[in-house]
Amino acid sequence: MDNWTTIKNLKKINPTMGTRTIARLVGVSRNTVKKALQEDGAPIDKKEGVKKLNENIEPFEGFIKESFLKKNLKASRILKDIQSKGYQGSTWALYSYIRNELKPIKEDVQGNNKKAYKSYSTNPAEQMQFDWAHYTVPIDDKLIKIYIHQTILGFSRLKSFVVTLSMTQSDVFTALEDAFNMFGGVCERIQVDNAKVFVDNASINDFKWNTRFLHFCGFYGIKPTRSLPAHPWSKGKVEKPFNYLEEHFIAGNEFKNFEDLQQRLKVFQDETNTLLHGTTNEIIIKRFQQKEQEFLKPLPFDNITGEIKRYVGFKEEFRKVAADCLISYKGNKYSVPHFFATKEVWIKVVYGNTLQIYSSKNNLIATHILSLGKKEIIINKDHFKGYRKTNTTISVTISRLVKRFHNYINIHKFISNVKVQKRIDPATHLLKIANLFEYYDDEDCILAMDECFTLNIFNANIIKGCITNNTTPKRETINLLNIDLPKGDIKRDLGDYKL
Numbered sequence: 001m002d003n004w005t006t007i008k009n010l011k012k013i014n015p016t017m018g019t020r021t022i023a024r025l026v027g028v029s030r031n032t033v034k035k036a037l038q039e040d041g042a043p044i045d046k047k048e049g050v051k052k053l054n055e056n057i058e059p060f061e062g063f064i065k066e067s068f069l070k071k072n073l074k075a076s077r078i079l080k081d082i083q084s085k086g087y088q089g090s091t092w093a094l095y096s097y098i099r100n101e102l103k104p105i106k107e108d109v110q111g112n113n114k115k116a117y118k119s120y121s122t123n124p125a126e127q128m129q130f131d132w133a134h135y136t137v138p139i140d141d142k143l144i145k146i147y148i149h150q151t152i153l154g155f156s157r158l159k160s161f162v163v164t165l166s167m168t169q170s171d172v173f174t175a176l177e178d179a180f181n182m183f184g185g186v187c188e189r190i191q192v193d194n195a196k197v198f199v200d201n202a203s204i205n206d207f208k209w210n211t212r213f214l215h216f217c218g219f220y221g222i223k224p225t226r227s228l229p230a231h232p233w234s235k236g237k238v239e240k241p242f243n244y245l246e247e248h249f250i251a252g253n254e255f256k257n258f259e260d261l262q263q264r265l266k267v268f269q270d271e272t273n274t275l276l277h278g279t280t281n282e283i284i285i286k287r288f289q290q291k292e293q294e295f296l297k298p299l300p301f302d303n304i305t306g307e308i309k310r311y312v313g314f315k316e317e318f319r320k321v322a323a324d325c326l327i328s329y330k331g332n333k334y335s336v337p338h339f340f341a342t343k344e345v346w347i348k349v350v351y352g353n354t355l356q357i358y359s360s361k362n363n364l365i366a367t368h369i370l371s372l373g374k375k376e377i378i379i380n381k382d383h384f385k386g387y388r389k390t391n392t393t394i395s396v397t398i399s400r401l402v403k404r405f406h407n408y409i410n411i412h413k414f415i416s417n418v419k420v421q422k423r424i425d426p427a428t429h430l431l432k433i434a435n436l437f438e439y440y441d442d443e444d445c446i447l448a449m450d451e452c453f454t455l456n457i458f459n460a461n462i463i464k465g466c467i468t469n470n471t472t473p474k475r476e477t478i479n480l481l482n483i484d485l486p487k488g489d490i491k492r493d494l495g496d497y498k499l
Contacts (some may be wrong), residue, residue, distance in 0.1 A: 007036040055473050056089025057097050068102050074247045119189055122154035125295035128187040133242050138254040149175035156288035157277050161269045167350025169197040174350045177310055185296025189223040219311045258353055287457040322423045332373040335383045336366050400434050412450050417458040432460035440467055
C-alpha cells in the first residue's frame with residue numbers, strides 16, 4: 001500500500017521518470033512499478049484483509065462517535081453509558097476502537113497541546129488541596145448555576161464533593177467542614193489558590209492572608225499554603241479530578257431539584273473513591289483506611305455536648321426575633337423557637353439554599369430551606385410547642401368587628417387576611433385592632449382597613465400607624481351655649497373656701 005502510493009506520487013511529480021529509476025528509488029522490481037502504474041485503485045493487502053468493525057461495537061458506533069468527537073467524553077464515561085444501553089463487549093474492544101479509529105480524527109482537528117507536569121508526592125496526612133468550579137446544569141427544567149467544591153487528600157486521593165448555589169466565604173468554610181467531617185480529621189496543611197476568600201493581597205512582595213481564613217485554619221490547627229499564579233502542578237491533585245467530574249457526572253445529566261443534585265453527587269463521590277487510582281495503583285478508599293486515616297489530626301471536640309465542634313468565629317447577619325417568633329430574610333419570614341421571641345439571633349446561609357439561625361451563644365436553634373418566593377411565612381410547628389396563647393376567644397373579637405362594621409363590604413375579607421398573615425396568633429392581633437377601633441369613628445377605621453388592602457399587609461401595627469397618623473380620636477363635644485345652668489340664687493357658705 002505504501003509502495004503503491006510512493007510510485008504513483010513519483011510518476012505524477014516527474015512524468016518523464018522511467019520505471020527503472022522509480023524501482024531503484026522505491027526498492028522494488030520494475031514489474032511492481034509497472035503494475036502499480038497500471039492500477040487505478042489501491043491494492044488490498046491479502047494478509048490483513050478488510051478491517052471489520054467489532055460486532056459488539058457496531059450497534060453503538062454512532063453513539064460512541066458523537067460522545068467522543070462532539071461531546072468530548074472520556075472513554076471510561078462512554079463505556080459506562082453504552083453498558084447501561086446493553087453493551088456486552090469488553091473494555092479493551094471499546095478502548096481499542098477509540099484509540100485507533102477516533103482519537104487520530106480528533107487529534108487532526110484539534111491538535112495535541114497538552115502539557116505534562118511532574119506529580120508531587122506527599123506523605124500521609126501531610127497535605128490536602130481545595131478548589132471549586134462552577135457549572136450551569138438543568139434543575140427542574142431550568143438552567144441553574146451551581147458551584148462544586150472539592151477537597152482531596154494528597155496521599156490517598158480521597159475526595160469530598162460539596163455543591164452550593166452561591167459562592168461566599170461561608171459556603172467555602174461549610175464545604176471544607178463537611179470534608180473534614182467525612183475524613184474524620186485534617187492534614188497538617190491545606191493548599192489553596194489566591195481567591196479573595198483566602199487571600200487579601202496575592203502580591204509576592206506584600207502577600208497577606210485573609211484574616212477570617214487564618215482564624216478558620218487556626219481553629220482546626222491547619223497550616224495554609226497557596227499556589228502561585230501559573231503553577232498548575234502545585235494543585236494538580238485537585239484540578240485533575242474536576243475533569244473526571246465534568247465527564248462522568250456533569251455532562252448529560254439533569255436533576256429534579258437541588259436535593260436530588262446533592263444526593264446524586266454524594267453517590268458519585270462514593271463511587272469515585274472506590275476506583276483504582278492510576279498513579280498510586282491502589283483503591284482510593286483502601287489506601288486511605290490502611291495508610292492515611294490514622295495519621296490525620298483529630299477534629300475539635302466539645303467535652304460537654306460530646307459532639308464535634310464547628311467553626312463559628314464570625315456572625316454574618318443579626319436579626320431580632322419578633323413577638324410572633326418570626327425573623328425576616330429576603331422578603332420572607334421564618335420561625336424561631338418561641339423562647340427566643342424578642343431576642344437577638346444571627347443567621348447563616350449554607351449551600352445557598354439553607355438558612356441556619358443561631359442564638360447569641362452560637363448554638364444552632366433553627367434550620368429552614370430557603371423559599372424562592374416572596375412574602376411567604378415558613379413555620380416549624382415544633383417551635384411553638386408550649387407557647388402561651390392569649391385567653392381571648394377569637395370568635396368574640398370577630399363578632400365585635402362584624403357587628404360594628406356590618407355595612408363595610410370587605411370586613412370579612414379583612415378579618416380573613418389578618419388570620420392568614422398572622423396565623424401564629426391571629427386572636428391577639430384582631431383583639432388589638434378591635435380595641436383600637438373603639439377610639440375612632442367608623443369612617444376612619446374603614447379608611448385604615450382600606451389602606452391595609454392597598455399595602456397588602458394586615459396586622460395591628462399597620463392599623464395603628466394608618467389610623468393614628470391620619471385621624472384624630474373621637475371626643476365628646478361640649479356646647480357651652482346649650483348647658484342647662486341651675487336657676488335661682490346660688491349661695492355657698494364662705495366656710496367652703498377655707499384652706
